Amino acid sequence: MTQTHHTKVLIIGSGPAGYTAAIYAARANLEPILVTGMEPGGQLMITTEVENYPGFADVIQGPWLMEQMKAQAEHVGTNLITDYITEVDFSSRPYKAIGDSGTIYTGDTVIIATGAKARWLGLPSEKEFQGKGVSACATCDGFFFRGKEVAIIGGGNTAVEEALFLTNFCSKVTLIHRRDSLRAEKILQKRFFGNDKIETLWDHTVEEILGDETGMTGLRIKSTKTGEISDIQKDGAFIAIGHDPATELFKDVLEMDEDNYLITASDSTATSIHGVYAAGDVTDHTYRQAVTAAGMGCMAALEADRFLAASEVPKSAEKIHAAE
Ligand code: FAD
Ligand code: NAP
Helix, strand or coil: CCCEEEEEEEEECCCHHHHHHHHHHHHCCCCCEEECCCCCCHHHHHCCEECCCCCCCCCEEHHHHHHHHHHHHHHCCCEEECCCEEEEECCECCEEEEECCCCEEEEEEEEECCCEEECCCCCHHHHHCECCCEECCHHHHHHHHCCCEEEEECCCHHHHHHHHHHCCCCCEEEEECCCCCCCCCHHHHHHHHCCCCEEEECCEEEEEEEEECCEEEEEEEEECCCCCEEEEECCEEEECCCEEECCHHHCCCCCECCCCCECCCCCCCECCECCEEECHHHCCCCCCCHHHHHHHHHHHHHHHHHHHHCCCCCCECCECCCCC
């Protein structure tokens, strides 16, 4: 028999945005339900050191921070459910979300905190060698490359942090970047350039992952300056070229920008449907930090609370233009 759970505030996603929304909603006696998704804890579960989340003078570990947020959300009364939302219906209230388990969740309000997913280069050979040398998570897979030579592709904070992390295991780490400067924070760049296990291959893109039945053996790269193609030998490749917002579910349901981020009203987390809010990386083109995601989660819960309390709450899912 199909199970149905109803709540005043349905939160989709268990990263910093979702957990913070849950903490605020639970403390407002809104008895929120939070559906965790397939990556409980979100992106910080795949990193190691976090040193920019305020409140901790010593460096903390990403998974530990997320365990603490989870425990805090539970202690104040959030109902955490392990499920993955596969379908939503926001055409009338209460809003409906259907889980992979078949469970139906209905919410008087919904907070979307589905975050972002790792981006891939889109090469067929990249798919072919995933798990056989190609990875998008150094923290998860770095250990398998002890004493080996690996490449990391990208020039942002993730690429630089992962390159530094990989030097703990690998004999050599080559960062391949399509330009000649990094966009990573200066403090990370200082560590990066000071590490003699790391070399940088500027102005190159990856054209193909090379390999055989044993797995990946190298990379075909192309100079963005001269167009010259060359092959280099590598035992592994870590793709760190950013993340895409997890918004497929909301296509044709909520307004999105050209990069598929959910559009919210200015100084608000309100989406294009009354009572549906978006917080964190799913709506954030610019900052994409744990602390900003948490801040938006707080905003979303406060906005949901005010929406529920307002006497003029519309009964039907009236479309608004949130961005106006
Ligand atoms: P996410 O953390 O992406 O969480 C999204 C959640 O949504 C997940 O729990 C997922 O399971 C869930 N979900 C997705 N789809 C569904 C669905 N259909 N149904 C149910 N649930 C769903 N930021 C910092 O401030 N400091 C750092 O040091 C730092 N290090 C980082 C290191 C790495 C390697 C990466 C990748 C990011 C790092 N960031 C860091 C960025 C930070 O992790 C993100 O900004 C933050 O996690 C965004 O939080 P979020 O809650 O919006 O989404
Ligand atoms: P990002 O900042 O978007 O950087 C992506 C990098 O990949 C850029 O250098 C980009 O090149 C390159 N790139 C993108 N598409 C490419 C392609 N198709 N081929 C080759 N290269 C490509 O992503 P991120 O590093 O994952 O960071 C995401 C967010 O999380 C950021 O806001 C970041 O600050 C945050 N984060 C923070 C920390 C921290 O605070 N310690 C750690 C990790 C992540 P260009 O530079 O040419 O655009």
